[in-house]
Amino acid sequence: MIVSENYKRSLVAFTTDMLQSFRKTFIIVFIILGALPIINFIVLISTRISHPEAFITSTNSILGIGFFTMLITLSIAFFVSTCKTEVLSQFVWPINSRVYAVGNFVVMLACALAAVSGVSALLLIEVLPAMILKLVLKDFILVNNLTVQNFIEGFWVSFCHIMFSASFSYFVGMYFFRHKIIIGALALVLANLSSFPAVRAAYSGMYNFIYGKHSSIMLFSLKIWLVILLLHILSYIPLKRMEVRA
């Protein structure tokens, strides 16, 4: 019970500390993302003023841009977080390898959730000016591709993709920073093997397994979460051997 209580306390402390360190990154990215629709509308209005006869279409999407930005940001962040200096700075008693592994998984979940939630919240910055322009300009046509269903399904699918991408970066980083030469050489070999049709077909199969066309969101979710868990389990192997500093 005491061990369990300690473990719980360590996990909370670790995840809170990790999330605090992500806060600044999130704020900067969200500010930049929030500015994009505003800039877009300024450009739109100034174009309208300078070319009143022009037919203007705008398909900037905060959900699409936000998704990609958060996917890349979190993938880089989790890759960098596995470098030796970062790991050693976190790996201090009572944080052991189990707390670190579970903590990183929880932090990743929280970050991915915060990413899609934050991007969704920024949607208001895109929608409100569009609604105002629709009221003010009689020639403003708002084509709405957003429905309750595709928003919720997209929220979940985007969350899954961000989790997968961050987990993959975490997994690669965990091995790469521990065995730079071996992993570097292995990456080169694997890249060169793609010239063989059978290997290329295997790569293509793996890619399609994750990113290929899916008929059902349930099936996709099942596959991607299996892969995410597998990536975290594999990432735990090099962690197990690491020592805890006193």
Add this chain to the structure above:
Amino acid sequence: MIKRIAMLFAVGIVTGLLSSFITGQQVSVNPGTDMIAVDKSSNIVLDFTGAGIKVEGWDKDEVLINALSPMIDGKYENDRNPGYKIVAEKNNIRLAEYSISGSIVYELETWLPLVQFEKYENQHDGITGISINMNTSSSGYSFLIFAPKDVPLEITADRIKVSSGCTLAHTNAEVAVIEDSNLIKGFTSEGGAVEISNCTINHDSSFRNKTLKMKGNKFVDN
């Protein structure tokens, strides 16, 4: 920290749902077609001032007007938000209350990763940012009109493209491209640039255009 993430999640979900509610239903700018019966004994007057039109000849005694969607692939439904009205009085066909020209179309897109599912795969054409077209539609033409081949046409529009055996009596446009057509006796052309190729042109035709280009035409006396 967990409370903050939970709050952000709640705000995100509420914002997304609210956005999908307040913006309303999907809107179309592609209004569909009009079929107009005409009298073959007199000229057909097409006044589409403010728009770009493509005119093709056919063997029927009617004029068919197809509104081309300003969207690239015409993926929207055809029955909402017409943005124009066709007024037909005998052989005089006029475009009225035209609002597609000079419009801003803002597309509110949903999540990009949904394209990997069958039911959403046609939802996105990618994020293209702001696209400005100085003409009235993405292709430069807002209407595709089919007119009887043997009835002379008098056409006024911002941009005209005529092909497929039309008979022409008059054109007035900033840009006119005329192909495979018959320019009858007394034909007149006014406006900016005109380009005529592979047509039969009566010698008794007059061109009052800023520029005139001709290629592969056959000139006849009558």
